[in-house]
Amino acid sequence: MLLSVSAVEHLTGYRLRLTFNDGLAKDVDVSRHWDALFGPVFQPLRDPRFFAQVSLPPDCETIEWPNGADLAAEYLYEIGTPVVSIELAVALR
Secondary structure (H helix, E strand, C coil): CCCCEEEEEECCCCEEEEEECCCCEEEEEHHHHHHHCCCCCCHHHHCHHHHCCCECCCCCCCCECCCCCECCHHHHHHHCEECCCHHHHHHHC
16 A cells, blocks of 8 residues: 555644544654755745645645655654544543
């Protein structure tokens, strides 16, 4: 199965909550990875107002910004922290 992002939610600052097509949700703090995101296309993402314009275009496998910057779903999956639902956290106690 090809991994893809099925939903995106901007949380705060440079944090995103992403849902993937395998059903897993992960939080990604992109600011922790600025060193890997260099070049003119990624520079505007450092502006929090621009960063908040993240979207998941129809028929697309990953997120992107208005300037065409995007991040591979596999990369986002790798750097993300799994979101644990409150129900699961209680069940694991």
